[in-house]
Amino acid sequence: MIxxxxxxxxxxxxxxGWALRAAGRGLIGSPYFRDMGxxxxxxxxxxxxxxxxxxxxxxxxxxxxxxxxxxxxFLRIAIEGLVLFALAGWLFRALGRTLGTAGSRKVFRAxxxxxxxxxxxxxxxxxxxIFAPLLAPYGQxxxxxxxxxxxxxxxxxxGNPDFPLGTDQIGRDILSRLIFxxxxxxxxxxxxxxxxxxxxxxxxxLAAVLGGWLDQLLSRFVDVLMAIPSLIFAxxxxxxxxxxxxxxxxxxxxxxxxxxxxIDSTRVYRLSRAVGQNIVVMDxxxxxxxxxxxxxxxxxxxxxPNAYAxxxxxxxxxxxxxxxxxxxxxxxxxxxQPPLADWGTMVRDLAAFINYAAFAPQxxxxxxxxxxxxxxxxxxxxxxxxxxxxxxxxxxx
Amino acid sequence: xxxxLLTIRDLRIEGRSDETWxxxxxxxxxxxxxxxxxxLIGESGAxxxxxxxxxxxxxxxxxxxxGGSVTFDGIDLxxxxxxxxxxxxxxxxxxVAQSAAASFNPAHKIIDQHTEGPVQHDVMRRDESELDAVxxxxxxRLPTPDEIGFRYPHQVSGxxxxxxxxxxxxxxxxxxxxxxxxxxALDVTTQIEVLxxxxxxxxxxxxxxxxxxxxxxxxxxxxxxIKVLLRGEEVEEADTRTMLDTPKxxxxxxxxxxxxxxxxxxxxxxxKDTPVISVSGITxxxxxxxxxxxxxxxxxxxxxxxxxGESGSGKSTAARCITGLLPPILGEIKFRGEVLPPNYRxxxxxxxxxxxxxxxxxxxxxxxxKTVGDIIGRPIQFYGGLRGRAKRKRVEELLDxxxxxxxxxxxxxxxxxxxxxxxxxxxxxxxxxxPSFIICDxxxxxxxxxxxxxxxxxxxxxxxxxxLSYMFxxxxxxTVRAIADEVVVMKNGRVVxxxxxxxxxxxxxxxxxxxxxxxxxxxxxxxxxxxxEERGREDIGDAGMEKMD
Numbered sequence: 001m002i003x004x005x006x007x008x009x010x011x012x013x014x015x016x017g018w019a020l021r022a023a024g025r026g027l028i029g030s031p032y033f034r035d036m037g038x039x040x041x042x043x044x045x046x047x048x049x050x051x052x053x054x055x056x057x058x059x060x061x062x063x064x065x066x067x068x069x070x071x072x073x074f075l076r077i078a079i080e081g082l083v084l085f086a087l088a089g090w091l092f093r094a095l096g097r098t099l100g101t102a103g104s105r106k107v108f109r110a111x112x113x114x115x116x117x118x119x120x121x122x123x124x125x126x127x128x129x130i131f132a133p134l135l136a137p138y139g140q141x142x143x144x145x146x147x148x149x150x151x152x153x154x155x156x157x158x159g160n161p162d163f164p165l166g167t168d169q170i171g172r173d174i175l176s177r178l179i180f181x182x183x184x185x186x187x188x189x190x191x192x193x194x195x196x197x198x199x200x201x202x203x204x205x206l207a208a209v210l211g212g213w214l215d216q217l218l219s220r221f222v223d224v225l226m227a228i229p230s231l232i233f234a235x236x237x238x239x240x241x242x243x244x245x246x247x248x249x250x251x252x253x254x255x256x257x258x259x260x261x262x263i264d265s266t267r268v269y270r271l272s273r274a275v276g277q278n279i280v281v282m283d284x285x286x287x288x289x290x291x292x293x294x295x296x297x298x299x300x301x302x303x304x305p306n307a308y309a310x311x312x313x314x315x316x317x318x319x320x321x322x323x324x325x326x327x328x329x330x331x332x333x334x335x336x337q338p339p340l341a342d343w344g345t346m347v348r349d350l351a352a353f354i355n356y357a358a359f360a361p362q363x364x365x366x367x368x369x370x371x372x373x374x375x376x377x378x379x380x381x382x383x384x385x386x387x388x389x390x391x392x393x394x395x396x397x
Numbered sequence: 398x399x400x401x402l403l404t405i406r407d408l409r410i411e412g413r414s415d416e417t418w419x420x421x422x423x424x425x426x427x428x429x430x431x432x433x434x435x436x437l438i439g440e441s442g443a444x445x446x447x448x449x450x451x452x453x454x455x456x457x458x459x460x461x462x463x464g465g466s467v468t469f470d471g472i473d474l475x476x477x478x479x480x481x482x483x484x485x486x487x488x489x490x491x492x493v494a495q496s497a498a499a500s501f502n503p504a505h506k507i508i509d510q511h512t513e514g515p516v517q518h519d520v521m522r523r524d525e526s527e528l529d530a531v532x533x534x535x536x537x538r539l540p541t542p543d544e545i546g547f548r549y550p551h552q553v554s555g556x557x558x559x560x561x562x563x564x565x566x567x568x569x570x571x572x573x574x575x576x577x578x579x580x581x582a583l584d585v586t587t588q589i590e591v592l593x594x595x596x597x598x599x600x601x602x603x604x605x606x607x608x609x610x611x612x613x614x615x616x617x618x619x620x621x622x623i624k625v626l627l628r629g630e631e632v633e634e635a636d637t638r639t640m641l642d643t644p645k646x647x648x649x650x651x652x653x654x655x656x657x658x659x660x661x662x663x664x665x666x667x668x669k670d671t672p673v674i675s676v677s678g679i680t681x682x683x684x685x686x687x688x689x690x691x692x693x694x695x696x697x698x699x700x701x702x703x704x705x706g707e708s709g710s711g712k713s714t715a716a717r718c719i720t721g722l723l724p725p726i727l728g729e730i731k732f733r734g735e736v737l738p739p740n741y742r743x744x745x746x747x748x749x750x751x752x753x754x755x756x757x758x759x760x761x762x763x764x765x766x767k768t769v770g771d772i773i774g775r776p777i778q779f780y781g782g783l784r785g786r787a788k789r790k791r792v793e794e795l796l797d798x799x800x801x802x803x804x805x806x807x808x809x810x811x812x813x814x815x816x817x818x819x820x821x822x823x824x825x826x827x828x829x830x831x832p833s834f835i836i837c838d839x840x841x842x843x844x845x846x847x848x849x850x851x852x853x854x855x856x857x858x859x860x861x862x863x864x865l866s867y868m869f870x871x872x873x874x875x876t877v878r879a880i881a882d883e884v885v886v887m888k889n890g891r892v893v894x895x896x897x898x899x900x901x902x903x904x905x906x907x908x909x910x911x912x913x914x915x916x917x918x919x920x921x922x923x924x925x926x927x928x929x930e931e932r933g934r935e936d937i938g939d940a941g942m943e944k945m946d
Contacts, residue, residue: 035479283762287826290720290741291779292749305766 013049017041054079073361074368089117111387118383125377129182138173140180141339146171151369152362159362166366168350174366177341178373184336185343186377188257189323195261196322197315200268205299205307207269208276219273222266230263231328238334249337256335260325264318271314275307309389316385320378327374346370402572402605403429403452408465410447410456410629421447421460423629431572432603436620436637438610438652440845441816443626445609449575452607453490454482470572488518491566495578497558501550507558508546511565520569533564536601537594556587560594567598574599576608580615584707584872585916592618592918593929611845613652614918617641618925625649637922651847653920658850658879660857662899663700671734672697673834673866674719674752679728681718688714689725689890696834696883699864703871703881703898705913711890712870716836719868720752732834750780753827757839759819763811769796769822770807776829795825799855817848824855828863836868841876853880874917878902886910 021041024033058079061072093116096108108116128135138144144167151166151174152159159166165175207215225233241255279285280303288302327344329335336342350367357364405427411418422444429435437445450456454467454474467474469490472481486492494500502510512526521529527546534542537560550558559579566574579595580588596619599606608619616623616637623640625632625648633646644650672695681689689711696702704712717723719730721741730737732751738744756762763772773792777783783791793803799821811819820840827835837856841849857880859865869880877884877898884901886894886909894907906914915928 031476031478282764283756283758284764286722287754287756287762290722290749290752290754291776291830292741292744292746293779302764306764 009049013045014038014042016045017043020045070359070361074357085117085121086113089113089120092116092120110391114383115387118380118387121376121380122384125182125186125380128179129186132179132183136173136176136179138176140172140177140341142172142176144171144173150360150363151365154362165369168346168366174346174350174369177346178343178369180341181343181346181370181373184340185323185326185374188253188336189319189326192257192261192264192322192326193315193319195257196264196318197268197311199261200265200270201272201311202299203265204269204272205276205303206295207273208280209295209298209303215273218269222269225263225266226270231325234259234263234325234329235332235334238329242334252334253336253340256326256329260322260329264322264325268311268314268318271310272307275310276303279303279306313385313389316381319381323374323378343370343374347374400431401428402431402433402470403427403607404466404468405448405452406466406468408448408451408467409463410444410451410460411463412447412460418461418463420463421629422451424465425626425629425631427452427624429573429605429607431605433622434599434606434608434620436608436610436616436623437626438613438616438623439626439632440611440847442628444629445611445626446577448626449577449607449609450492452573452575453486453492455486484518487514487571488520488569489571490573490575491569491571493559493562493566493574493576493579495581497562497579498550498555500562501558503550506547506549507553507561507565511546511561511568514565515568518569526568530564530568533567533598534561536598537561537564538590539564554587556583556591559583559591563591563595563598567602567604570602570604572605574604574606576606576610578610581610581612585874585918586707586912588615588918589916589925589928592925595619596925612918613846614920614924617920617922618918625652641920641922658853660880663882670697672731673733674868675731675734676715676719677728677731679715679718679725679730681714681723681725683723687890689718691728692887692890692892693728694883694885694892694895696866696868698833698866699860700882701860701867701869701880702883702885703869703877704885704887705871705874705877706887706893707872707913709889710887712872712887713838714890715887716754716838716868716870719836720754746780750776750830751832752834752836753830753832754836754838755820755823755827755840758843759816759823760811762823763819763826765811768808768810769814772811772822773825773829776826780830791829795829798828798859799825801825815848816844817851820844820848820852821855824852824859828859832865834866834868836870838870839872840869842871842873849876850879856880874914886913 017038018041021033021036021038024030024036054075057072057075061069061076063069064072090113093108093111093113096111096116097105099105100108144163146160146163146167148169148171149160149163149166151164155161163173163175165173165178167173168177203218207218237259238252238256241259242252245251245255285298285302288298293302324344326335327342327347330342330345331348336345338345347367347370350370353364353366354368355364405425407424407426408422409420409424410422412421413419425444425448427435427448437448439445447456447460451462451467452469452474454469454477456462462475465475469485472485474482474485477485501507508527508530511530512521512523515521515526515529516523520526530546531542534545539545539557539560545553545557545561553561563574563576563579576595580591583591592615598604606619608616610616610619620637622634623637624634625640625646627648632648633640633644635645640649641653644653674696676695677693679689679692680687692711692715694702694704704715706712714723718725718739721737721739721744724739730739732748737748741749770789770792773795774788777788777791781791789807792807796803796806801818801821806814806818811822814822823840840856841852844852853876856867860867867880869876871877881898884895884898885892886901886907888909893909894901901910902914918924921927
């Protein structure tokens with residue numbers, strides 16, 4: 001039955017696409033419609049159909065009777081969020097184009113909205129992380145009187161205006177924990193990623209330049225590390241580390257940073273070695289070697305500037321993975337230690353609320369708030385990295 | 398003109414750079430009759446390739462046809478629909494690219510790629526097309542035509558691949574083939590095989606062709622008419638003979654004159670002088686394959702020794718032995734009488750400073766992320782210890798020496814320079830170390846003739862001013878004639894013949910030197926025909942077989 005509907009939908013769209021193309025040919029007669037494949041026309045119609053579907057869902061969420069509307073609550077949030085973020089990114093870019101020095105204005109002029117949005121989000125996260133103690137209304141480990149306050153601040157739905165995003169099961173303010181989470185999760189992830197790049201990048205380039213037995217030794221060692229499933233390996237090491245750390249919790253967090261950095265540096269090593277090997281065969285490296293340059297100069301002055309693009313892309317991706325690894329370890333109880341707030345832990349702790357999604361969307365949202373914070377940063381970082389990649393590859397032409 | 402095949406009228410093409418459209422072709426007319434070969438020559442950036450592609454109604458990304466018309470056999474290619482073009486391209490108009498190695502898909506056998514066109518265009522069935530491919534391979538004098546198609550592209554040599562690509566272009570018996578520098582990447586000896594093969598097959602099938610090249614001597618062999626382009630505009634067009642004998646425009650004449658550049662001979666070397674570099678009896682190998690065997694030659698102060706040979710002859714390996722990148726197994730290298738450590742890592746800084754290198758491809762020889770000032774400044778700082786203002790002053794002096802004003806070029810990146818300018822920066826970097834010996838590894842072979850001539854003159858002037866010694870690796874005998882004092886001919890890792898230039902260009906020769914000398918195209922349009930007559934066809938087939946080993 002469903003198959004039949006799909007088939008009808010498909011054929012209908014195909015027909016609409018054909019009609020669009022025929023109309024375009026008849027009315028406008030531009031070469032664009034003439035050379036348009038049927039698949040492209042179908043793609044246009046599919047996009048139109050999807051947009052229409054989303055618009056219909058949004059309309060339902062606003063004006064449908066109260067027994068149906070909650071089903072579309074999250075769709076509404078997503079659409080409103082998307083529009084809002086796009087607007088914010090656009091405004092930020094417009095601001096950057098009019099304010100600042102001539103140089104910064106030029107950068108903003110060539111920037112796509114996605115990159116402006118990414119920069120805006122990263123800036124906001126950075127501000128929140130740095131000024132967390134000032135911004136948060138309550139402490140991250142402060143247990144308040146009322147537990148399980150529904151987000152939204154609407155008393156009719158079980159909210160409380162004092163806690164705009166509600167409280168968790170033991171009565172800690174979710175907004176405050178989200179703000180402190182930015183400090184903990186993002187801070188640790190950033191430090192870990194930097195460490196992984198320092199380690200993996202340096203060793204990778206070293207292996208690429210020197211080759212021979214050092215390359216063999218390092219590469220085989222990395223292969224061994226990569227052969228062990230990384231999460232299990234991290235768990236194993238964390239178990240050892242917690243024995244070493246004893247009751248010093250900050251020491252355990254430090255061990256976590258180092259362990260994840262080492263495990264992730266294997267991936268960075270692989271990449272930088274491969275990139276480095278492509279650069280090392282260039283004549284300008286040979287010229288530098290024949291000049292008698294030392295290793296440090298070769299790696300940091302000759303190779304690194306040419307490896308920025310792939311390394312940056314990897315940094316964006318690796319940052320997200322590290323982030324998720326920390327969340328996973330926290331979930332298993334060996335990562336960032338309570339009572340420190342961490343988004344990964346929050347998702348886990350609040351996960352049970354998701355069961356209310358169908359009938360009381362507000363009550364179901366707490367785990368999604370933390371997950372959304374992770375997703376937003378991930379997307380923002382990747383937007384910025386994409387843009388940097390694009391502009392740095394444009395330089396080569 | 399009823400037999401006009403291709404007519405281009407007032408064609409204008411623009412390319413986008415930094416949000417604005419810059420003209421590439423500024424109103425060119427072109428007529429081509431059936432079975433006629435038109436040679437298109439000019440420097441890089443003249444718009445030859447763009448015009449060649451436009452003759453197929455195609456433009457690269459970021460390039461558009463902004464005016465004029467391209468008419469192929471009555472069909473307007475500028476406004477043709479994608480479907481119409483698809484029916485024409487590959488079937489009636491074919492294209493042969495400069496690098497066959499880069500144009501074949503390495504994952505498929507040659508014959509699979511060959512038969513795709515005819516089968517897609519419903520010209521032949523697959524089995525017919527395979528038989529036809531073998532026939533074409535035979536006509537193009539490829540060795541073992543029955544089997545060669547069933548190899549992968551990397552299993553045949555560059556010259557053979559270029560012929561296989563020509564066969565592929567022929568597969569649908571097109572009316573027009575565009576050859577875009579098909580022999581530029583090949584050795585002189587290989588070039589002859591490809592040229593004669595292309596010429597014969599074009600004649601046999603009465604195919605019209607546009608032959609794009611920057612090598613005048615080549616185009617003289619191939620074309621019925623020649624059109625000279627400069628910066629997107631036509632300079633002049635005439636029959637090949639008329640064009641060669643009586644060029645009208647100054648620009649054309651200057652192109653012709655490049656070949657005539659030759660340095661005056663220097664006095665003979667005194668026996669008692671210690672050579673700057675003395676290579677004696679070196680044998681070197683990559684792994685277990687020997688690439689150099691008992692190679693010896695001397696390079697004296699203020700002199701240029703040209704090392705000639707086709708690719709794989711060991712020219713560049715000899716240079717790697719001298720620089721210490723590849724320590725030889727036997728033999729030694731002396732610098733002013735003093736034995737150099739075989740490995741460059743063991744050499745002192747001043748030993749390294751004395752031997753500098755200029756590379757063939759300036760694009761890979763200059764770090765794309767460093768400015769001209771940094772590139773040239775580094776050796777100054779590294780060897781001379783100069784910093785800050787003193788370093789900047791020295792860089793400016795060097796830029797002056799290579800005729801590039803410092804005010805304009807100091808802060809530029811290599812990507813903002815032309816090919817010839819990049820090569821000049823490479824020279825300045827070598828000079829910055831204040832060496833007494835420079836290895837020039839095919840420094841002009843990637844450049845246009847006019848630009849190459851400028852580089853050669855610059856090198857000659859620098860030699861006179863600074864009494865530098867050069868080892869000049871090249872496969873181009875015109876370059877040898879222009880700049881060398883002594884010549885070393887190499888083949889299969891051995892020195893075949895060596896001596897002063899004046900002796901080398903006079904018989905009797907070693908047979909290999911003879912082959913090399915005879916393979917250099919001359920400006921005479923009948924040169925190729927005469928040469929082929931002399932050698933006999935079988936001979937050329939054999940030469941192809943030999944290259945396979």
